[in-house]
Amino acid sequence: xxxxxxxxxxxxxxxxxxxxxxxxxxxxxxxxxxxxxxxxxxxxxxxxxxxxxxxxxxxxxxxxxxxxxxxxxxxxxxxxxxxxxxxxxxxxxxxxxxxxxxxxxxxxxxxxxxxxxxxxxxxxxxxxxxxxxxxxxxxxxxxxxxxxxxxxxxxxxxxxxxxxxxxxxxxxxxxxxxxxxxxxxxxxxxxxxxxxxxxxxxxxxxxxxxxxxxxxxxxxxxxxxxxxxxxxxxxxxxxxxxxxxxxxxxxxxxxxxxxxxxxxxxxxxxxxxxxxxxxxxxxxxxxxxxxxxxxxxxxxxxxxxxxxxxxxxxxxxxxxxxxxxxxxxxxxxxxxxxxxxxxxxxxxxxxxxxxxxxxxxxxxxxxxxxxxxxxxxxxxxxxxxxxxxxxxxx
Ligand SMILES: *Cc1c(COP(=O)(O)O)cnc(C)c1O
Numbered sequence: 001x002x003x004x005x006x007x008x009x010x011x012x013x014x015x016x017x018x019x020x021x022x023x024x025x026x027x028x029x030x031x032x033x034x035x036x037x038x039x040x041x042x043x044x045x046x047x048x049x050x051x052x053x054x055x056x057x058x059x060x061x062x063x064x065x066x067x068x069x070x071x072x073x074x075x076x077x078x079x080x081x082x083x084x085x086x087x088x089x090x091x092x093x094x095x096x097x098x099x100x101x102x103x104x105x106x107x108x109x110x111x112x113x114x115x116x117x118x119x120x121x122x123x124x125x126x127x128x129x130x131x132x133x134x135x136x137x138x139x140x141x142x143x144x145x146x147x148x149x150x151x152x153x154x155x156x157x158x159x160x161x162x163x164x165x166x167x168x169x170x171x172x173x174x175x176x177x178x179x180x181x182x183x184x185x186x187x188x189x190x191x192x193x194x195x196x197x198x199x200x201x202x203x204x205x206x207x208x209x210x211x212x213x214x215x216x217x218x219x220x221x222x223x224x225x226x227x228x229x230x231x232x233x234x235x236x237x238x239x240x241x242x243x244x245x246x247x248x249x250x251x252x253x254x255x256x257x258x259x260x261x262x263x264x265x266x267x268x269x270x271x272x273x274x275x276x277x278x279x280x281x282x283x284x285x286x287x288x289x290x291x292x293x294x295x296x297x298x299x300x301x302x303x304x305x306x307x308x309x310x311x312x313x314x315x316x317x318x319x320x321x322x323x324x325x326x327x328x329x330x331x332x333x334x335x336x337x338x339x340x341x342x343x344x345x346x347x348x349x350x351x352x353x354x355x356x357x358x359x360x361x362x363x364x365x366x367x368x369x370x371x372x373x374x375x376x377x378x379x380x381x382x383x384x385x386x387x388x389x390x391x392x393x394x
Pocket of ligand 1: 002005065067068069076096098143145146147172173174175194195196197204208319
């Protein structure tokens with residue numbers, strides 16, 4: 001139930017990767033012999049396949065170690081190149097930490113960053129983006145799909161506004177690529193981050209799409225070295241990882257329609273069961289514009305960590321795995337301006353390719369049981385029940 005934090009590698013992906021650890025172990029930058037050529041050929045056909053699946057050109061793909069690096073490279077790299085033009089960046093309060101912390105660093109270096117709020121569903125108002133544009137705005141970064149509440153943003157509309165105003169548009173599409181249709185051409189996306197391990201590929205590999213034509217987007221390299229990836233990201237390429245990323249994306253696109261239909265049914269059943277068997281349950285995020293496999297629910301009067309601890313055999317989380325060292329409530333739920341008590345009583349469920357119907361039934365039973373048990377111990381809940389009872393008898 002925690003597929004938003006990571007996914008298992010699909011066995012078909014492992015199979016595609018294996019030869020590149022052993023007999024085809026060459027360095028893709030070795031131009032002088034067969035081993036290098038074979039590795040390079042594998043990298044380039046992976047690049048072509050990835051590009052094709054997101055509506056890009058082969059030369060637009062830069063391989064990285066994952067979406068954290070892609071976000072850093074995109075935001076710092078674009079800000080640096082466009083520094084002469086201006087110092088203003090627009091992003092959103094519900095972004096992943098790798099976007100928010102990167103923006104914070106740029107603020108220390110003299111950039112001005114607007115962190116736009118979202119509505120109670122987690123959606124950023126497109127008009128607000130347009131109104132926030134300044135002559136000095138050089139970059140807009142808005143995530144495609146939220147990793148906690150699953151909310152999808154109006155990416156194509158935002159892309160169009162940025163294109164009209166000559167502002168570079170970056171999106172962190174880590175939770176969206178391979179899960180919902182993504183097309184950088186029709187959506188006017190200039191730069192896009194994604195990662196292998198969120199779509200049944202390996203950890204430690206990802207990509208940054210950077211538009212190379214109409215219009216060309218320039219980025220400044222953040223890693224000095226051998227000038228790999230056409231000068232945008234130095235470092236020996238992770239050939240097995242890249243092959244795995246391409247295979248993972250191919251499979252995800254092929255299975256997308258069927259998989260999202262199946263997961264949406266299971267996801268909706270879960271929520272329906274929670275609502276019908278428990279009271280004071282509410283959905284966080286958008287009811288329809290959301291990832292098909294995401295569910296984020298508040299169980300009022302129950303402390304989220306106590307709930308997790310009462311179900312140690314189920315992998316659920318309260319939010320992003322990337323900030324679990326932090327006891328503060330999730331910055332995403334805070335941005336929805338939920339009432340204080342809901343901030344600490346929300347769970348995120350992420351279903352995936354290998355989630356079975358039986359597992360979903362099991363989790364429903366465990367959650368309902370645990371919530372009931374914890375509420376029996378909650379004075380606030382008990383007094384509410386008593387009050388309700390009195391109202392009824394009066
Ligand atoms: C997981 C995630 C990241 C970070 O990706 P890594 O490849 O683990 O660095 C960035 N953004 C979002 C939305 C994510 O879900």
